[in-house]
Amino acid sequence: MxxxxxxxxxxxxxxxxxxxxxxxxxxxxxxxxxxxxxxxxxxxxxxxxxxxxxxxxxxxxxxxxxxxxxxxxxxxxxxxxxxxxxxxxxxxxxxxxxxxxxxxxxxxxxxxxxxxxxxxxxxxxxxxxxxxxxRRGLGLSMVSSGxxxxxxxxxxxxxxxxxxxxxxxxxxxxxxxxxxxxxxxxxxxxxxYPQQPAAAQQNLREIFDFGILKDTNFLIWVISTMISVMGYFVPFFFLPSYATHLGLSNSDGTSLTAVMAACTCVGRIGIGYISDTIGRINALILGHIVASLAAFLIWVFADNFGVLMAFAVVFGLVCSSYFALMSPITATIVGIDRFPTGLSVLLLTNMIPVFGPTIASAIETRVSSEPYFSYKMFTGVTFMLGAIILIFLKLKMTKAVLSKI
Missing domain, CATH: 1.20.1250.20 (MFS general substrate transporter like domains)
Structure with missing residues (x-):
């Protein structure tokens, strides 16, 4: 193993x-x-x-x-x-x-x-x-940390x-x-569980079934991920140029990105360990909320290298919680039998968040605000909205606020 x-x-x-x-x-x-x-x-x-x-x-x-x-x-x-x-x-x-x-x-x-x-x-x-x-959360988070x-x-x-x-x-x-x-x-x-030869005779509908989207819990999970992952890409794209906008050097921007990436490695393992203790959906909700607050309370007020580095560290530790937990949460929602199809559909819907930076850029060009302010708001709002939808999913699945799931 x-x-x-x-x-x-x-x-x-x-x-x-x-x-x-x-x-x-x-x-x-x-x-x-x-x-x-x-x-x-x-x-x-x-x-x-x-x-x-x-x-x-x-x-x-x-x-x-x-x-x-x-x-x-x-x-x-x-x-x-x-x-x-x-x-x-x-x-x-x-x-x-x-x-x-x-x-x-x-x-x-x-x-x-x-x-x-x-x-x-x-x-x-x-x-x-x-x-x-x-220990599925910790195991898969260690894999994704690569x-x-x-x-x-x-x-x-x-x-x-x-x-x-x-x-x-x-x-x-x-x-x-x-x-x-x-x-x-x-x-x-x-x-x-190696593939059985008899399974090769399955038709395409049996192998890959979009009917999994009829599962309301899975559909809510997909919507939450599409929204929150849009915000994930924005700091990685625009933090270096924002550093340059503040008068910092290109090497400072590169350092910020490198530190943020390093923290995602540590954060994925950490969130995986936490998820096995408090529940995987609970851990992801926590990660989304902290990422949102990092954008609202740190990046918004960042006007020097030190504060930007603080944002890079905090955001980096929690921003990739989804990538560490998407597999175990999907398995929890749809079951291990439907897990391969669930994961494939989930990744397919992740095509939409790819355009998150493009959408944020379009908003930036159309609003009258200080430079990069809309990027900060876009990041915070998407993560917070993703967390709210996950809270709704948790309540729907467990009927309890403090339940472990």
């Missing part, structure tokens, strides 16, 4: 590359790779906007492939899907290193890497759930590789790293 959890955690580190690549191709055009490709495509109209779409497309495919994973794993088992995801994600990164046109990034970084990372991520989050009962580790290490590596080599070799080296990590994962990860 411990080996399977470790390998799943290693595998979950690889999809964190999609978050990294999204952060270096941000909407505000401040990213390392974005700056490089803007220079390469300086004669292309609206190059900045076109380049940012590569990151959006990648996010969409990361969430889109959940149903595909469900179908393939039901027919062929987990390991072949892991191998496929590894090959596709590595191929996407390697080919991205030869980019000469913007649309090349759409196909390589966006479609290929996004699809491969999705297959890896769903496998990493679904297999360990088979091995835990009492993405936090990647978020700390990778930005610095990418920056240095871009300085000393170029973005083409940066992509290729990241591809080699993915290949090495996933070869180990594919060899060692193990299912507790």
């Amino acid at each position: 411990a080996l399977t959890v470790a390998m799943a955690g290693l595998s979950s580190w690889v999809p964190s590359l999609h978050s990294l690549l999204r952060s270096v191709l941000p909407l505000d055009g401040k990213g390392v790779m974005q700056n490089h490709y803007e220079e390469v495509f300086r004669n292309v109209p609206n190059a900045q906007l076109q380049l940012s779409f590569a990151g959006t497309l990648m996010e969409l495919f990361v969430d889109l492939m959940g149903p595909v994973f469900q179908v393939l794993s039901s027919r062929y088992g987990i390991r072949p899907v892991l191998v496929l995801g590894s090959l596709v994600s590595v191929l996407g990164l390697e080919l991205a290193g030869f980019t000469t046109q913007i649309w090349h990034l759409y196909l390589t970084q966006g479609v290929l890497f996004g699809a491969g990372a999705s297959l890896l991520y769903v496998a990493a989050m679904s297999v360990p759930a088979q091995w835990f009962n009492k 993405a936090g580790v990647g978020g700390v290490v990778l930005p610095f590596l990418v920056t240095e590789m871009n300085k000393k080599l170029d973005s083409g070799w940066t992509y290729r080296i990241l591809g080699f790293v993915c290949l090495a990590v996933n070869v180990i994962t594919c060899l060692l990860i193990k299912e507790k």
